[in-house]
Amino acid sequence: METSLDPQEGVDKLRRTRAPDEDALTDGVHILTTVLLIAALAGSVNLPFGEAALNLLLCSGFAVLYFYGSAMQPEWREGTGLAWLASLTLLWVLAMAISPVSIYLLFPLLFLYLRVMDDVRGVVAVLAATTSSVLIQFPTGLTVGGVMGPAVSAAVVLAIHYAFRTLVRISREREELIDQLMATRTQLAETERAAGVAEERQRLAHEIHDTVAQGLSSIQMLLHSAERDLLNLGLDERQLAGPTRFIELARTTAKDNLGEARAMIAALQPASLSETSLENALGRIAAGFAAAGELNIEVSVEGNGRQLPMRTEAALLRIAQGAVGNVAKHAGASRCRVTVTYEPDEVRLDVVDNGRGFDPSEVAGRPSGLGHIGLDAMRRRAAEQGGSLEVESTPGYGTAVSVAIPLPAETGGGVKLEETQCEESEREGI
Structure with a gap:
């Protein structure tokens, strides 16, 4: 027992x-x-x-x-x-x-x-x-030797014991430090792997959207045009029955494949954006970080909110996630505000906190990987969308992270315009 x-x-x-x-x-x-x-x-x-x-x-x-x-x-x-x-x-x-x-x-x-x-x-x-x-x-x-012998022996033993205890303590501290470094290394490798997987999923989603999905949408529109021109030829129903049947079959096949492509895109894009708007996704992220610590996070939208290109929304979401994560982990702040501003030619994301702040020039001077890998990742995401990221901070006075990403002139639905056109065509019976 x-x-x-x-x-x-x-x-x-x-x-x-x-x-x-x-x-x-x-x-x-x-x-x-x-x-x-x-x-x-x-x-x-x-x-x-x-x-x-x-x-x-x-x-x-x-x-x-x-x-x-x-x-x-x-x-x-x-x-x-x-x-x-x-x-x-x-x-x-x-x-x-x-x-x-x-x-x-x-x-x-x-x-x-x-x-x-x-x-x-x-x-x-x-x-x-x-x-x-x-x-x-x-x-x-x-005798003098009878006194000095035991006294020196005691002093030597005490000195050796103290020296060995100090060496043991230093050795254990070194082992603990090595264990912490190995654990950090493993965690960093897992984080980098997860980030790489997410980035690759995003790339695949973009490729599918820009090639397969848009190509199928174009095929549907071309088939609609072909059917319309065929009806304008003045042929009787018997002559039109064969061609229109094949056109309808092709449109149905393209529609089914387009639905599957959209499902693949939805599965590959960030889960927080798959069934909700950017504002709601940001709200959920803010609620998660706020619940993890004593931090009040507000999310607001300015301007005419609208559907943005998928890759733009994903980039803004990931940048906001990194910025708010830095606030929760390092800033020591009690309040944070996340603002999304929609303008005709660009969208802007601002993350402002009242934390301890830091010196951006000092952080920028460090070798890559020593404390500012998160800022580097956010800058890369903004640059991939043709935008820029700025950091303003002063020790003791909080930090402001601002991201500006330009939008195409035709963005009323961004790169999803073709999908919107196709959906409108389907509602018209195309």
């Missing part, structure tokens, strides 16, 4: 987790401890038999407890680790009382204090153990 982890146990386990960078330090301490244990065991040679046997027993117990605990301590709760340290300290004190050489085992103990108690308690334990190693020398006579 799976058991849930106690919250405090989880904290203790997280605190005890070692970074890979500490393996080298741990291995070095193990080697040093082995050398010092051999030296402590060798000190038994000059001791009486009973004391030598007891020293061998204490050093062996210290060795077994040290290496066993070093392997198991990361899995222990904090209380078990503290008990392990207390046991090692007791064996060390007893060994020092028998053989002065055992004082050198202080060095690995100091590392263990800081490893198990990685806070102020570890520092206090280091100072206490160092003081104890000095005080235990009083019966045999205290």
Whole structure:
């Protein structure tokens, strides 16, 4: 049965987790401890038999407890680790009382204090153990070396511990930064791919509209003209039955194919424009960004609103989406206004906010991709329609993005004029 982890146990386990960078330090301490244990065991040679046997027993117990605990301590709760340290300290004190050489085992103990108690308690334990190693020398006579040895050892251990902790922290921060960069790179690749797919869909929609759809509309109009001229020849119904039947069949086929082409165009163009007007599509975009944050976005139309060419409406929609997205993500604004202005020869889109603003000259001076890729994309979309994009901003006083796209002189329905003519012809019975 799976058991849930106690919250405090989880904290203790997280605190005890070692970074890979500490393996080298741990291995070095193990080697040093082995050398010092051999030296402590060798000190038994000059001791009486009973004391030598007891020293061998204490050093062996210290060795077994040290290496066993070093392997198991990361899995222990904090209380078990503290008990392990207390046991090692007791064996060390007893060994020092028998053989002065055992004082050198202080060095690995100091590392263990800081490893198990990685806070102020570890520092206090280091100072206490160092003081104890000095005080235990009083019966045999205290020397300068007897004081400096433990004190220097404590200072060196503290310095090494601090240095390794700093290196581990820097290493983890670097790993987190690399992970963030990789995640950003992946997100950017997905965004670029999505933008490329959308752009290709738009290109296909434009190509279908400008070739297949307009060609089929022209065929219908030409067939209507041919039928009208044929009726004016004065032929009787029997003579007209065959030609008019084939003309009607051709018109029906062209009409069906034109419907399919329009369905393909509607499927390829932006979904927000497929069944609604530009104003309503902008309203939905504004509502989405406004709902995502504390931002009031108003959409208004000035002039005589009318149906624009499909590619113009799509470009205006994408530019507005990018501009409002920048306001929501970066401007820190509380209000934003989106205005579409229809004029006889052009359409203009203005996105104004009361955010923190920025220095356009400073942004323009950056290499491409460092913070203004959205503006570059909006400028390209405007340029593809023969228009221009201007950005006015001052730090602390908001930002205004203005796009102006010229319209053909015959735009009363833009490039959809042929479709409108065809629909009128169909209503007339063509």
